[in-house]
Amino acid sequence: MSTDTQPGRPTTDQPGVPRQGGRRPLLPLEDAGRASLFTQARTANRFTDEPVSDAELAELWELARWAPTSANTQPLRVLFVRTEEGRARLAARMAGGNRERVEGAPAVAVLAVDRRFHTRIPEVMPPMAQLQEALEADPAKREGMGGFSAAMQTGYLLLAARAVGLAAGPMAGFDAEGVDADFFTGPDEEHWHAVLVVTLGHPDESSYRPRMPRLAAEDVVRWA
Amino acid sequence: MSTDTQPGRPTTDQPGVPRQGGRRPLLPLEDAGRASLFTQARTANRFTDEPVSDAELAELWELARWAPTSANTQPLRVLFVRTEEGRARLAARMAGGNRERVEGAPAVAVLAVDRRFHTRIPEVMPPMAQLQEALEADPAKREGMGGFSAAMQTGYLLLAARAVGLAAGPMAGFDAEGVDADFFTGPDEEHWHAVLVVTLGHPDESSYRPRMPRLAAEDVVRWA
Numbered sequence: 001m002s003t004d005t006q007p008g009r010p011t012t013d014q015p016g017v018p019r020q021g022g023r024r025p026l027l028p029l030e031d032a033g034r035a036s037l038f039t040q041a042r043t044a045n046r047f048t049d050e051p052v053s054d055a056e057l058a059e060l061w062e063l064a065r066w067a068p069t070s071a072n073t074q075p076l077r078v079l080f081v082r083t084e085e086g087r088a089r090l091a092a093r094m095a096g097g098n099r100e101r102v103e104g105a106p107a108v109a110v111l112a113v114d115r116r117f118h119t120r121i122p123e124v125m126p127p128m129a130q131l132q133e134a135l136e137a138d139p140a141k142r143e144g145m146g147g148f149s150a151a152m153q154t155g156y157l158l159l160a161a162r163a164v165g166l167a168a169g170p171m172a173g174f175d176a177e178g179v180d181a182d183f184f185t186g187p188d189e190e191h192w193h194a195v196l197v198v199t200l201g202h203p204d205e206s207s208y209r210p211r212m213p214r215l216a217a218e219d220v221v222r223w224a
Numbered sequence: 225m226s227t228d229t230q231p232g233r234p235t236t237d238q239p240g241v242p243r244q245g246g247r248r249p250l251l252p253l254e255d256a257g258r259a260s261l262f263t264q265a266r267t268a269n270r271f272t273d274e275p276v277s278d279a280e281l282a283e284l285w286e287l288a289r290w291a292p293t294s295a296n297t298q299p300l301r302v303l304f305v306r307t308e309e310g311r312a313r314l315a316a317r318m319a320g321g322n323r324e325r326v327e328g329a330p331a332v333a334v335l336a337v338d339r340r341f342h343t344r345i346p347e348v349m350p351p352m353a354q355l356q357e358a359l360e361a362d363p364a365k366r367e368g369m370g371g372f373s374a375a376m377q378t379g380y381l382l383l384a385a386r387a388v389g390l391a392a393g394p395m396a397g398f399d400a401e402g403v404d405a406d407f408f409t410g411p412d413e414e415h416w417h418a419v420l421v422v423t424l425g426h427p428d429e430s431s432y433r434p435r436m437p438r439l440a441a442e443d444v445v446r447w448a
Contacts, residue, residue: 029387067262072437081448123439163261183448220301224310
């Protein structure tokens with residue numbers, strides 16, 4: 001990726017808070033937080049007219065980006081689409097009813113995997129810098145690792161949207177190659193590949209349908 | 225799956241709280257919650273001697289299971305390993321230093337994808353019941369969909385561990401086929417395939433190494 005060859009460009013950063021020694025222990029999430037992120041939150045199909053600011057979208061990513069990935073590789077990339085022109089271009093690549101959802105949402109995120117994510121490994125995981133070469137030589141392993149971590153990060157991003165007070169509507173029905181061709185053409189984005197489109201906004205709760213059931217724990221969980 | 229053919233067995237459930245009308249709006253996560261789940265939480269490699277109860281592990285899954293998946297398919301399955309015998313069997317399938325991590329953790333979760341997850345679609349997504357047949361006929365699409373949603377659910381589970389006050393240590397270095405052969409042999413589990421092993425416990429923060437850097441937002445986020 002071209003960003004690897006631009007000296008002086010800040011490519012990584014850390015929060016200002018010291019990580020070791022003397023910090024306060026982290027607390028379990030209280031009930032309100034559990035409701036907002038897990039038990040009471042809903043996927044949204046329609047939103048109110050309340051706008052979503054760029055600051056809210058930046059805040060969303062500022063949370064999501066700290067959650068863990070395999071070897072800290074962070075393969076997910078995010079395109080936030082808010083302009084009318086951008087949403088119209090994106091909507092044209094959506095399938096069926098997903099077109100209206102994109103047109104009607106205050107903001108939309110296109111989530112993508114950077115197929116060349118491994119080129120950043122020397123920066124993001126210096127102790128395993130040699131993993132870059134191993135993945136360069138093994139496209140199947142590279143794709144599997146990138147796909148798994150990008151999907152984990154997709155989960156983080158959906159919960160981070162809830163954490164900043166937004167609701168999300170993820171959609172897999174769209175022309176991914178078309179989205180790539182329309183939006184990921186610059187030298188820094190040419191290896192990005194769209195995996196999910198997510199509408200974002202303040203939910204119109206009157207549009208909620210009954211929640212679909214979850215599998216019972218006894219069908220999912222085993223003990224040894 | 226055999227669970228589909230056992231009438232009377234509760235396979236799905238809902239929380240007792242009504243989902244529509246008159247409910248209180250969900251609030252954004254406050255700073256302490258953001259720290260616990262996203263900005264200050266760490267992956268753990270070592271844990272204190274404080275035990276992890278089965279109730280804590282059940283509580284973890286009770287949160288994670290509500291987060292969204294593609295067509296509500298919920299392909300992730302979870303094996304919690306707490307007994308000495310179970311941990312020894314699992315440790316034997318781990319690579320290198322991951323063996324000690326499994327042996328030294330109060331609890332371990334083996335995360336798996338149910339390769340026959342699509343057989344549950346008529347229960348979990350009745351409006352799209354025909355998707356079961358479409359996925360039965362298309363193994364590549366089935367595997368892609370199951371893998372993506374199981375990885376999203378992996379992300380949810382790692383954050384849910386933090387939400388209940390635990391720290392997690394995910395590990396991809398293990399003999400997945402060996403784990404399948406050792407643990408997923410019953411008629412209800414024979415299609416489960418291990419994808420990640422996660423140690424769980426109360427973190428020994430003195431073992432934390434400096435956090436590896438995250439990519440800067442300007443390298444990850446684009447705007448349109």
